[in-house]
Amino acid sequence: MSSITHREMRNNSAEILRRVAAGESIQITNNGQIAAVISPPTGTILDELIAQGHARQGVSDLSALLTVDRHRVDVTSAEIIEDARGRW
Template sequence: MKTITHREMRNNSADVLRRVAAGESFQITNNGRVTAVLSPVERPLLDELIERNQARPALKPLSSLCKITPKDYPISSRELLDESRGRW
């Protein structure tokens, strides 16, 4: 991690931000003491996977799950499981 002064960051902010966007990190000093760290923002893993075509974005928002209503069936889940396991 490179150390730069507050003045250098202020005078060359466009270059510093370009380098940060490329993945570089900086320690910022003020009066000779480190006062801040400037580093790239961590992207969520899902965003990276979508960018690499290893995942797909959701078709609907998560809030749409609240609209799902249960259906009434003539047979219970327990009965379905028992039937699939061969218990009658």
């Protein structure tokens, strides 16, 4: 793992991000002390959200949505919303 200073990170951020996107992890130092480590993501965004508790794993495959029966109604979404809001 390579190490760069805060100033180098600020001045060469595009190059640093290219290196990280290519798989390299980089330590950032500030006054000689390690302040941060930048590394490429290890999983998908969904995996990260699940790990943070902001999402949950689906109980079935997305193809299950194709089996959902659709029903047509005579009321539009706008009419349903207007009815739910009521009169002020």
